[in-house]
Amino acid sequence: MEIGLSVIQATNSPSQRSVLVYGQQFWFACTKSIQENTTDAFLVNVVAEYWLGGIKKIMFPVVFRQHWFAICLSFATCEILFAEGFNAREPPTELCERMLWFLGILGVETTGWRVVRERAPQQCDGWNCGPIALSVMEGWYSGKASEMGDWCAEEQRIRYVRRAVEMYYRSGIDEVPGDGDTEEKLGEDKVCFIWLCR
Numbered sequence: 001m002e003i004g005l006s007v008i009q010a011t012n013s014p015s016q017r018s019v020l021v022y023g024q025q026f027w028f029a030c031t032k033s034i035q036e037n038t039t040d041a042f043l044v045n046v047v048a049e050y051w052l053g054g055i056k057k058i059m060f061p062v063v064f065r066q067h068w069f070a071i072c073l074s075f076a077t078c079e080i081l082f083a084e085g086f087n088a089r090e091p092p093t094e095l096c097e098r099m100l101w102f103l104g105i106l107g108v109e110t111t112g113w114r115v116v117r118e119r120a121p122q123q124c125d126g127w128n129c130g131p132i133a134l135s136v137m138e139g140w141y142s143g144k145a146s147e148m149g150d151w152c153a154e155e156q157r158i159r160y161v162r163r164a165v166e167m168y169y170r171s172g173i174d175e176v177p178g179d180g181d182t183e184e185k186l187g188e189d190k191v192c193f194i195w196l197c198r
Helices: 002-011 025-036 041-051 095-106 129-142 153-170 188-197
Strands: 019-021 057-063 068-074 079-083 114-117
Touching: 002 019, 002 129, 002 153, 019 041, 019 129, 025 041, 025 057, 025 095, 041 095, 057 129, 068 095, 068 129, 079 095, 079 129, 129 153
Parallel strands: 019 057, 079 114
Antiparallel strands: 057 068, 068 079
16 A cells, blocks of 8 residues: 555646645554544654645545545545445544544644545455555545546556556666565665565
8 A cells, every 4th residue: 555655646746745645654643642642753744744834635545444445634625535445334433533633733623524425436346445545545646536437456456566666667776676685674665666576
């Protein structure tokens, strides 16, 4: 999922850096902060980015009951958007509470905010919810609707892998490291690249 989010950001250009994209760490940081009645260091950085101004959306994925959801805070419409591949499952019950709490630490007035289901490409199996969530998030990020026609999760998965390989190739990785190389030695991104090449 994280590598797919990197691909989306690298290959689409939202106007004036108006969309912030985070991995699941955003959800975990909100959860931890509420449980511990404090503000997690990760969220402190998110708040700082938001306060720089011009942010229209904050997006992140969440796994809930072994199923990926795409989540988006839309400041323009005052909506907490969510989408998932079956177009029938409910989001985490804590979604509204945690997002309203987060909006509060941003200093955003939460009166009138609502949770809205967005339609996603239909999932026809039990394992391709990730590419569907990525597709929806890419649509939110780029401003273009995600493809709904004859949507094939396997083709989407291959598309993200190809784009990831291309992105890392352009970033200057001139060789695929060997099996003995560790994450500490290579860095997380190169380890992901190795995984994609296998």
